[in-house]
Amino acid sequence: MDDYSTKENDKVESPIALLSHDLLTTSYDVTRAIFRHLPIRSIDSCSLVCQSWTHISRLIKSHRHTIHTLTYPSDPLSPTVTCSNLLHDFDQFISLYINNNLWSLPTFALVVSTNILASKGFYSSANSPPLIKHSRRIHSETGNLTRINERFDISQALIKHLNKSCKVLMIAADGIIASTDNNQSYEIESNDAIGILFLPHFPPDVLGIYPFEIPSNTQIASDMSRSELHRFLGSVPDDVQIRCVIFFFVQRQSYAVDCIKKLLEYYPSQVAIIGGFVDKINYDDRQIHTTKISYDACGIVITGDKKRLHIGEILLENHIRTREQIRNKLNELKSLDNNHCLSFAIQISCIARGSNYYNDEQNVECSEFRKLFPNTPLIGVFGNGELGHDYLPNYNQTITKQQTGKNLFRGYSTVFSLISLHM
Known part of the structure; x- marks a missing residue:
């Protein structure tokens, strides 16, 4: 069995038991076996530890070819779920997904959005923690600093979470078809959503x-x-x-x-x-x-x-x-x-x-x-x-x-x- 074989559309390689012919005779073998079950961001972090881990990380990443899909919000047709326009909420959603679920480094992202959400974009909130370096602040009449809400379009909000080599194509239409990471698909005609x-x-x-x-x-x-x-x-x-x-x-x-x-x-x-x-x-x-x-x-x-x-x-x-x-x-x-x-x-x-x-x-x-x-x-x-x-x-x-x-x-x-x- 190839240690780095592509998983067929699996988004996370489950921690399966070692096979009888998987002989872990060195620390390198043990490290390699562990790395096989880590998401891509964890592997990136591990690559900074030492030269040996850098080599293993590069090898693991070069043999991963996983295709990912996601929707925001995660259950777009639920009557109890609303699509937040706060940048903080979108940032948390994307960061959590990338850190825990992203299995391969993306080089291209196709983004589809409903027209209403594309027109609204995302807004920073005066009540949320600072998320961007260029947030503007002004002095209120009481002398306190108050942050002005800033608007970010969907591409701007997404790009800062992606590696610099990942290109983004964004399409807005009256309705979209989107899928979750476990391949649940939705035809979204009226709700605000992104796929x-x-x-x-x-x-x-x-x-x-x-x-x-x-x-x-x-x-x-x-x-x-x-x-x-x-x-x-x-x-x-x-x-x-x-x-x-x-x-x-x-x-x-x-x-x-x-x-x-x-x-x-x-x-x-x-x-x-x-x-x-x-x-x-x-x-x-x-x-x-x-x-x-x-x-x-x-x-x-x-x-x-x-x-x-x-x-x-x-x-x-x-x-x-x-x-x-x-x-x-x-x-x-x-x-x-x-x-x-x-x-x-x-x-x-x-x-x-x-x-x-x-x-x-x-x-x-x-x-x-x-x-x-x-x-x-x-x-x-x-x-x-x-x-x-x-x-x-x-x-x-x-x-x-x-x-x-x-x-x-x-x-x-x-x-x-x-x-x-x-x-």
Whole structure:
């Protein structure tokens, strides 16, 4: 048994008993066995003790590839749970999660938020302890120092908890699909809530993540080359094939939509495309930008070797209205999933396909997905228009014929995309 084998979507490696062939003959072996059961922040702390522990910590971290999802608040549909807008409460929630549950170092975070919460953001409180270095204070009439409440958007509040290499893409929509760390999924249409998907670093032949933004009024040249398209969409290397692109648009009449035509030109039957029209987008690549630029679209390019990365996509069209129909359609993705792979999934739903669509029953579509894929993290949004198609490659790499760009745009539908990683 490999001491550092990836746990299949497990968020915490349980302290299992040692196997008969686990021979702990040295203090190094004992330390290594203990480190295997520590969350990532504890390992970081241990790495500072001595050179030997630094080496073990680096080895442990390099072999961990755990995908995490969480929701804030942790039970977003509970009638007794309210979503606090105090920065102190959010800080406590995220800090506790990272310290106790985070198993791999994230390099990318996809954040989805309901519009109301994204507009509110988080506020420091005069009654809470100082949390940030730049909190402003003024003298009140009595001469006492009083802190002014400051507003932080969701990305600002989250980023200070993450390692500096972790990029953050934030999407705000009328409703979201979010999952807890134990893979309980929710379709959140009216409550304030945030969903986060944390992806660690993977070997490039397994999974490459290339976030991108498209500035407003950017025109896509008709003669744009494949290399130029790759640079435009996240600076994907020329010798790497694009396998999937996830788009989030804020303008229907955006020039950014034209890049889909170029994708289909260079990848006519070899790329899965999924996306939706949302209300707000924000990408933070952790670089300092001196000028503020408006963006019409953002997204993620996914790459990886076809033998290691399997991608499938199904479309729930307007006529699919029952659980049985949903289940039958989702079953078409099962060929991509097995007990020896990691996976995560994206759900883009029309805002009209919520509980009203299913006679006031909540979580219909995400719960059917969860029955078939109990260990797969799921995240998504309810949009004002969807982008997707049926894309079902099998293990022989025979791919369903790609649809035209025009037919990728949908209404009153839901699109599920399953990304399966074979380590």
